[in-house]
Amino acid sequence: EIVMTQSPATLSVSPGERATLSCRASQSVSSNLAWYQQKPGQAPRLLIYGASTRATGIPARFSGSGSGTEFTLTISSLQSEDFAVYYCQQYNNWPHMYTFGQGTNLEIK
Amino acid sequence: EVQLVQSGAEVKKPGESLRISCKGSGYSFTTYWIGWVRQMPGKGLEWMGIIYPGDSDTRYSPSLQGQVTISADKSISTAYLQWSSLKASDTAMYYCARPGLVATLDYFDYWGQGTLVSVSS
Numbered sequence: 001e002i003v004m005t006q007s008p009a010t011l012s013v014s015p016g017e018r019a020t021l022s023c024r025a026s027q028s029v030s031s032n033l034a035w036y037q038q039k040p041g042q043a044p045r046l047l048i049y050g051a052s053t054r055a056t057g058i059p060a061r062f063s064g065s066g067s068g069t070e071f072t073l074t075i076s077s078l079q080s081e082d083f084a085v086y087y088c089q090q091y092n093n094w095p096h097m098y099t100f101g102q103g104t105n106l107e108i109k
Numbered sequence: 110e111v112q113l114v115q116s117g118a119e120v121k122k123p124g125e126s127l128r129i130s131c132k133g134s135g136y137s138f139t140t141y142w143i144g145w146v147r148q149m150p151g152k153g154l155e156w157m158g159i160i161y162p163g164d165s166d167t168r169y170s171p172s173l174q175g176q177v178t179i180s181a182d183k184s185i186s187t188a189y190l191q192w193s194s195l196k197a198s199d200t201a202m203y204y205c206a207r208p209g210l211v212a213t214l215d216y217f218d219y220w221g222q223g224t225l226v227s228v229s230s
Contacts, residue, residue: 001171034216036154043204043220044146044154055209055218087154091216097168098144098156 002026002090006101012109015078021104023071023088032092035064035073038103039084047086048073075106083108111135113143113205113221120227121195128191129224131205138186139163140211145179145190148223149201157203159214160188168214195228202226 003026013019023033031051036044046055048064051071061076075082088101116130131143144159158169162181169179178191188205202223209218 036217038154043223044206044217045220046209046216046218049209049216049218089154089156089216091214097159097170097214100154100156103153 002029002092002099004088004090004099004101006086006088006104008104009102010105010107012107013078014109015080017078017109019075019078019082019106021073021075021086021106023066023073023101025069025071025090028068029090029092031067032090033064033066033071034089034091035062036087036089037082037084038087044087078106080108082106111207111219113207113219115203115205115221115224118225118227120229123195123197123228123230125195125228126191126193127195127226128189129203129226131188131190131221133186133188133207136207137211139183141207142212142214143181143188144206144208144217145177145188146204146206146217147173147201148204154204157190161212162186162188163212195226197228197230199226200228 005024007022033051035048038044052064085103112134114132145157147155158179160167160179162183181188205221206217207219208215
């Protein structure tokens, strides 16, 4: 089973600053890595797929990088609407198919 | 416009059965997989399983196999998640989600609004 580990669990950042979230896979998932944003009371929203491709309508301040086992989500200049929980997900591994990280709570400093 | 519309919240007792639904519209229902994701109270996302409505090919998370049943009725473009005997630990929000690419087990591009299931005696 592929285990996805996100760090940190909570990240406190001021609006306008940069946020860097990490996701590590226990074995290589190639570039089959997605990032999701979830706000309270809402369904998750796809931000990034293929490790670095922004989904439709996602602002350019969101960027993803990495391959293999190490991945990063960067939000270049935090807006108030960006404070949420972020999950990474691998979609490379059969039979486990999909595995989510435990999430990073991005909170206002 | 692609939409996944889920059935409403449920309050059940332990041991009862339940089926919740997810109706797809705005796309060819039979040519995209539909998955189910669980979110227990205050916790993260957990993939449960996925079905291809075109031929009912179904895959389950190894940790959840046998605990739930996933099915689909392509005549009404609806996927289901079913329990035969609920436990208190099944209390969670359940989301259906669709991958972005046709016939591909891929990232989830579209999500339902969620169905809250509460199980308590």
